[in-house]
Amino acid sequence: MSRKKSQKSKGNSSPASCSIPPPKENSKVGNDSHTNGMVMSGRPSLSNSGEFYDISFKVMLVGDSGVGKTCLLVRFKDGAFLAGSFISTVGIDFRNKVLNVDGVKVKLQIWDTAGQERFRSVTHAYYRDAHGKLCDLRCSELIIWGKKMEAAGQAWLTEIHEYAQKDVVIMLLGNKVDSTHERMVKLEDGERLAKEYGVPFMETSAKNGLNVELAFTAIAKELKHRSLKTPNEPKFKLHDYVKKEVKGSGCCKS
Ligand SMILES: Nc1nc2c(ncn2[C@@H]2O[C@H](COP(=O)(O)OP(=O)(O)OP(=O)(O)O)[C@@H](O)[C@H]2O)c(=O)[nH]1
Ligand SMILES: [Mg+2]
Numbered sequence: 001m002s003r004k005k006s007q008k009s010k011g012n013s014s015p016a017s018c019s020i021p022p023p024k025e026n027s028k029v030g031n032d033s034h035t036n037g038m039v040m041s042g043r044p045s046l047s048n049s050g051e052f053y054d055i056s057f058k059v060m061l062v063g064d065s066g067v068g069k070t071c072l073l074v075r076f077k078d079g080a081f082l083a084g085s086f087i088s089t090v091g092i093d094f095r096n097k098v099l100n101v102d103g104v105k106v107k108l109q110i111w112d113t114a115g116q117e118r119f120r121s122v123t124h125a126y127y128r129d130a131h132g133k134l135c136d137l138r139c140s141e142l143i144i145w146g147k148k149m150e151a152a153g154q155a156w157l158t159e160i161h162e163y164a165q166k167d168v169v170i171m172l173l174g175n176k177v178d179s180t181h182e183r184m185v186k187l188e189d190g191e192r193l194a195k196e197y198g199v200p201f202m203e204t205s206a207k208n209g210l211n212v213e214l215a216f217t218a219i220a221k222e223l224k225h226r227s228l229k230t231p232n233e234p235k236f237k238l239h240d241y242v243k244k245e246v247k248g249s250g251c252c253k254s
Contacts, residue, residue, distance in 0.1 A: 053107035065115030068175040071206035178205040
């Protein structure tokens with residue numbers, strides 16, 4: 001298997017063949033403050049390690065504004081939590097992380113989209129780009145965030161089906177389970193919606209890290225198994241894996 005080097009943050013670190021000029025990793029396409037709309041760089045820097053990898057996949061984080069997409073990504077990439085004032089993502093941004101999945105180096109290029117309605121056309125453009133035959137990454141994998149009501153989750157699932165490729169891997173996450181007043185999705189509602197759409201569901205917390213690593217690892221495993229069908233290797237079952245590995249949220253004190 002050929003070894004590729006994870007793209008550096010200099011220059012276009014996204015697939016050069018994609019038609020939309022991609023942002024540089026951690027380029028802060030931006031984060032604006034809710035108070036004055038100014039572009040601020042209040043987020044910690046995420047370094048690009050430049051690690052080697054065997055296969056790469058694109059993962060998109062989508063969902064309503066404020067559900068914790070950026071925090072989830074920072075938790076996964078840096079093991080840190082972005083506490084304090086909420087700085088909403090502007091447009092789109094991405095980070096790379098290389099995982100070792102059963103001996104294979106899997107690079108996830110994780111795209112953090114803006115949940116605000118006014119940036120929806122930007123997100124759509126990246127979905128559309130995901131269809132482009134010229135993209136050299138497998139541009140089809142998404143994680144979706146549930147928010148307030150089932151309706152919000154349903155809306156995002158419908159959008160994914162409309163804009164993304166048919167065989168997209170979808171996972172539904174209900175975040176902020178560390179806090180009774182901040183969490184928006186009840187466990188039973190998340191599970192019901194996930195069942196209806198046939199996608200795995202798990203509760204996460206970017207604050208305490210609950211199931212964050214698992215969410216991305218599960219996606220990486222599914223993608224790797226779909227991509228590299230090794231003879232004699234038992235079929236990977238995403239739902240079973242998630243069911244087995246997922247941890248309950250336990251108590252919900254903030
Ligand atoms: N208690 C708790 N707060 C969280 C968690 N994840 C995120 N938050 C908070 O929720 C707010 C929004 O988080 P972001 O990650 O910026 O939300 P987002 O989904 O990226 O929002 P947009 O960029 O506008 O789409 C911030 O104030 C975070 O500190 C979590 O797991 N638990
Ligand atoms: Mg964000």
